[in-house]
Amino acid sequence: MTLKAFECRMCGHCCHGEGGIIMSEKDRQRLALHLGISVEELLEKYSEERNGKISLGTGDDGYCVFFKDGCGVHPGRPDICRAWPFFRGNLIDSMSWEMIQEYCPGVNPEAGHAEFVRQGRQYLRDENLLRYDPATDPNALITDED
Ligand code: SF4
Numbered sequence: 001m002t003l004k005a006f007e008c009r010m011c012g013h014c015c016h017g018e019g020g021i022i023m024s025e026k027d028r029q030r031l032a033l034h035l036g037i038s039v040e041e042l043l044e045k046y047s048e049e050r051n052g053k054i055s056l057g058t059g060d061d062g063y064c065v066f067f068k069d070g071c072g073v074h075p076g077r078p079d080i081c082r083a084w085p086f087f088r089g090n091l092i093d094s095m096s097w098e099m100i101q102e103y104c105p106g107v108n109p110e111a112g113h114a115e116f117v118r119q120g121r122q123y124l125r126d127e128n129l130l131r132y133d134p135a136t137d138p139n140a141l142i143t144d145e146d
């Protein structure tokens with residue numbers, strides 16, 4: 001039987017930290033639509049800009065502004081939230097995969113890195129979460145050629 005390489009445990013660790021949730025144009029439009037506001041309002045109220053990239057803002061507790069006992073905008077969340085933990089580094093480097101196991105209890109060490117990569121690539125392709133435009137899409141996403 002093939003083991004599941006990842007299953008979210010809803011611990012919230014990946015929703016904590018500043019500037020990590022980069023939003024592409026597609027992400028901004030989808031999230032604004034989900035919230036029923038304009039992209040301008042989304043950017044004004046809920047985002048911040050660093051090094052020319054726009055990301056979701058964080059509250060005083062260091063969590064994403066939309067984190068409330070889980071993701072408060074789940075259907076509208078950005079691609080990078082959908083892609084975690086199948087980020088580029090964790091797919092191409094088994095050491096990174098080992099290191100994230102302390103941070104993300106959803107990653108199953110028993111499945112092994114090769115299976116994590118296989119299931120991750122499949123998931124990213126199925127969910128249309130590959131990096132198509134290096135200029136705007138988050139670096140954490142993998143391209144089909146990586
Ligand atoms: S860190 Fe992992 S287990 Fe925790 S909420 Fe994020 S994806 Fe789920």
Ligand code: SF4
Pocket residue numbers: 014015016021056064065066067068070071072073074077078081
């Ligand atoms: S949008 Fe949702 S999943 Fe993404 S960081 Fe914020 S609360 Fe977490």
